[in-house]
Amino acid sequence: MVISKAARKMLFASAALGLMTGGFALSATAQDATEDTTETALPAAPAVDPADAYSRVLQQIADTQASTDQRRLYLQKQQEQIASLRAQLASMDDTKAAIRPLVVEMAASVEKEMVQDVPFKIVERFARLDRLKEDLSDESAPISSLFRQAINLYDVEVLSGNSIEAYSGDHPTEPGTRLAACDEDINSSECDLPDEVRDELPEGATQVEREDLRDNLKDGAYVHFGRLSLIYLQHDSSEAWRWDKPTEAWVQMSGSDVLDARRAVRIARGESAPGVILSPIRIDG
Numbered sequence: 274m275v276i277s278k279a280a281r282k283m284l285f286a287s288a289a290l291g292l293m294t295g296g297f298a299l300s301a302t303a304q305d306a307t308e309d310t311t312e313t314a315l316p317a318a319p320a321v322d323p324a325d326a327y328s329r330v331l332q333q334i335a336d337t338q339a340s341t342d343q344r345r346l347y348l349q350k351q352q353e354q355i356a357s358l359r360a361q362l363a364s365m366d367d368t369k370a371a372i373r374p375l376v377v378e379m380a381a382s383v384e385k386e387m388v389q390d391v392p393f394k395i396v397e398r399f400a401r402l403d404r405l406k407e408d409l410s411d412e413s414a415p416i417s418s419l420f421r422q423a424i425n426l427y428d429v430e431v432l433s434g435n436s437i438e439a440y441s442g443d444h445p446t447e448p449g450t451r452l453a454a455c456d457e458d459i460n461s462s463e464c465d466l467p468d469e470v471r472d473e474l475p476e477g478a479t480q481v482e483r484e485d486l487r488d489n490l491k492d493g494a495y496v497h498f499g500r501l502s503l504i505y506l507q508h509d510s511s512e513a514w515r516w517d518k519p520t521e522a523w524v525q526m527s528g529s530d531v532l533d534a535r536r537a538v539r540i541a542r543g544e545s546a547p548g549v550i551l552s553p554i555r556i557d558g
Contacts, residue, residue, distance in 0.1 A: 393497035439541035441491040445523045
């Protein structure tokens with residue numbers, strides 16, 4: 274069968290249109306399938322319980338209120354502390370004015386006790402007191418420093434009254450006898466020059482000329498038993514003395530008392546093992 278040219282053109286156009294229509298149909302079908310798949314994959318949103326949500330909101334409000342109350346209480350305490358500090362600062366001048374007379378009274382009280390006390394380390398103790406009295410005479414001296422000195426003075430005096438201590442010193446009635454003997458004869462038994470002093474002297478020296486060495490040449494040693502007793506022992510143990518409180522004078526000891534004094538000095542200095550120490554003590558009453 275013979276098909277004309279016009280007929281062939283119409284067939285080709287129909288075929289092309291059919292192909293295009295089929296492509297669009299396939300594309301639309303694929304797109305619909307994708308959308309259906311996507312919509313199926315998304316989970317459904319959970320339902321919100323209004324009562325539970327309301328409960329959570331109430332809890333948040335309660336927590337916020339508790340935190341606010343704590344902050345308010347903290348601020349209130351801070352304000353009270355600030356008010357207290359301001360009151361203390363306002364009374365500072367009155368406190369300073371009251372402390373100076375108190376320190377003056379403390380110094381006078383200590384001085385009275387020292388005058389009536391057993392005269393151990395009398396030079397050091399009165400030097401400490403004199404420094405405090407000198408500072409008290411200075412109106413510009415800090416109150417805190419004055420009060421600290423007064424407390425330290427009290428502490429030292431209390432500690433001294435509860436301890437046994439040995440210290441070097443000159444003869445109670447004839448001070449300087451040992452140094453005088455050394456000036457006459459450096460090799461004499463009365464001088465009894467210690468090895469540590471002799472080692473400091475130049476070779477061939479016949480006298481102790483250095484002031485620091487001369488200051489170390491004390492006549493003997495003292496031992497005070499708190500405030501109960503005070504004894505003195507000559508450096509060569511040739512004599513011993515005790516302080517007699519009723520007469521306020523030194524009395525020479527003899528016999529076994531000198532040996533007891535020697536033993537007391539050695540134990541107090543740590544040169545002998547601790548042991549029982551005998552010392553003359555007067556008990557009034």
